[in-house]
Amino acid sequence: SSGINAEYGERSGVIETSQNEDHDLESTDLLAYFIQANKSCGFKGSHLIERVVDDVMTLYLVMDNMVKQLSALFIHLASYPDVYNKMAMEVRNIELENYDCLSRLLYTEKVILEALRFSPGLQRGTRLAASTDGPAARVGNYM
16 A cells, blocks of 8 residues: 555655755644654655655544544543543642643543543454354344
8 A cells, every 4th residue: 555655645746846845844734744754864755755644644543543532431421420520620620730730630540541441442453253154143143
């Protein structure tokens, strides 16, 4: 698939053009940031294109997974209003001045970890039936 991505990147001209120009680091364009970051690591040509495509796909997958995880967390919280109220009280009572202050949200951390345990974000492998024979393998039956 990297060959297809590299071919698309070369045809689109976006990355190719960028290889010949210096973009300023103040740009708010995310693609320009990925290109500049990879160029600064010494990547060129098709390697640069592959790295930028990998970065964009990683960002997409992380965002997609984050949405699923937050949705699962909110569903769990809606099912347990007492847990939600205790967590909300903790968040309201602790002053969060910077990132380091998040370590004081002990109950909130436990709630998030428990939600992750109930609904893991990235499944490990795909399960397949060992056989297509038998009652468990028929359409409509649960395994």
